[in-house]
Amino acid sequence: MAAPNVRTSSFSRNISVVSSSPQIPGLKCGPNGTTFISTGIRDLDRILGGGYPLGSLVMVMEDPEAPHHMDLLRTFMSQGLVNNHPLLYASPSKDPRGFLGTLPNPGSSKEDKPTAPDLDQGESLRIAWQYRKYMENQKSSIDDYSNDFDMRKPLERQFLAGRPIDCVSLLDSSDLSVAQDHCATFLSKFPRNSSNIASIGRIAIQSFCSPLCEYSDKESDMLSFIRLLKSMLMVSNAVAIVTFPPSMLSPSSSTRLQHMADTLLSIKAIPDGDKELEKLLTGYKDINGFLNIHKVARINTQVPVILEAKTFSMSLKKRRFLALECLNQAPVDGSSGTSYGTSGSCSGSSKSGALDF
């Protein structure tokens, strides 16, 4: 019911949207000489400071009870197809191409927002005329870089046909050599030179340590695969996103995999019908799950990113668009507490016992 409380700080980096070569859409220059590509979710782009930097490895820790990592993969892949970036997709299913049918289409969210102030408004805004030009600039540039995806509509044919999409099934072989070869040949197409960027690629690997894969008990093999992938990524213009369920690995292997990630996200399922949570959070009914951000990639710098908030709620706005929001604490119920004077501390209600202050 409440409008999403999108918390932006008053200081935001003024990132210029000029891409280094005009033929490649979907690139944004970032600080320290990095270039970003969009994650597919606008809120996530903003939280991560622009998107995924080229040459980084993104790992997503799945929750076996929730399928939200698929949404992250879907938006990533769709964004790549919309921007015409070549894509490599690997998954532990017999027919990975089938997943392409579930990719979302860019939603036409323009119908909700007014694109340009109409004449009447133009009159009243005459004093602030200089801001209008910034607003217009902003809108046009965002559309090129990232899109809002409508999770209900499947991706249109024009984005799928004739695009370089390579699908690999992780069930095919008993070890990772096939997948490794595919990744190596794919990444060799995007070498990183000091000059301009010729083309960029996206790799999406789903459920990497799934128990269905025959190599799933060979943990050292899996670790060396990821290490190899990461080293190949560092010298190419590509981004790889790998999702894995950490409970399928021994704790030490899971920790090592997490260490190897440049950007580390995790998904947490939310219990249904939980009265405690309902009291603690507003908008509990719309939340589908939680997204935690453990690490944000920092390339060419030693200054870390310290996020204001690390846990975000994933929900669908208008049942279609993925949105990530900070958790909003519900105000303490007025009837339960006594009148203003008697409760001294700010969280006088005993219901917030679960929180530590």
Place this chain on the structure above:
Amino acid sequence: MADSIFRKLRDGGEEGELAPALTVEETVASPFALDVSCYLLANLSSSILAGKSKSEGLVLVTFSQSPSFYLQFLKQKGIFVSSSSKWIRVLDCYTDPLGWIDQPSPGVITEGSSLIKLHKCVSDLKRLFSSIIEAGREMVGDGKTRFSVAIDSVNELLRHSSMPLVSGLLTDLRSHAQVSSLFWSLNTDLHQEKVTNALEYISTMKANLEPFCPSSDGKRNALENLFLVHQDFGKGRFHIRFKLRKGRVRVMSEEYHVDQTGINFSPISSVETIIAATKSLIPKASYLVHFNLQLSEKERFEKEKVVLPFEHQDHGKSTEIYDGRRTLADGKTEATPLSSGELQADVVSSGKGGEIIYFRDSDDEHPDSDEDPDDDLDI
């Protein structure tokens, strides 16, 4: 709550989706997965016979008990199974799982009535899969009718095959168009945590049995614990986790009680809410600094009801301001009005005879001038 699992299994999954799958987990301290499986079996059987279920047949794959045990059990529950029953097939992997007993025809499946099929090659999971599907098809035909599969226990399967193969078998069963639902049981103490996690990963529902008093691993005080354990042996908590479509998890709990007739479920008697789980989800309050500034209807209403400090003053009665200077009850020139009756005055009297007349210097001033202006707040 156990009813809800049974209903989910009975109703099966939608077209084009993977079949719902249940893992029943037991531990050494609460080894009642067999009772839970029997309970589900009995309920499923009666609903299949009554025609209320989406599936029209049941394939029971037995590993830990002989088929006659189950047939006996069903008979006890009033469900008679004969060799001409068209709704149930039993795949017997208990009698001779590895094919050690010599048979005239080597390998595969022979013998027995059409009801019970002996399966000899448990380590070959592809063959097991095809036998299960074949048995199911015998019952319901090749078309769109579906059947349910119950695997007695996965412990033995894991003994003979590796985890990826077993999860492959279970996922293949789930994705087969004619399987409407499937369940299996597992003893978590026999396997590594990875294995348990993997089986939970591929199932849509998870049920686990927890005894009332936790068993201690240490050897000390074993006798005391033994007494408690013995007392509470057949009882405990039954927890269920459902994976819902939206990505949420529904958690339910019940109490169970095992006796001669089987397992009985009852709602939880003592109210102990699980707050620990919630704690781990919500980060510390330092991150929850974003207050929602918009009020819902209820909150607005509550806000109206709150009485502010200034509101209940000035109702006509003159206010009483205690400024610590009321020393004598009578005969003083004071600027502030005194309310009648409630004055607590210090009476300084030294008997009937004399009086002390005392003039304070600060009486000339307005009483409020050097005092804290908040003194007149009536909180």
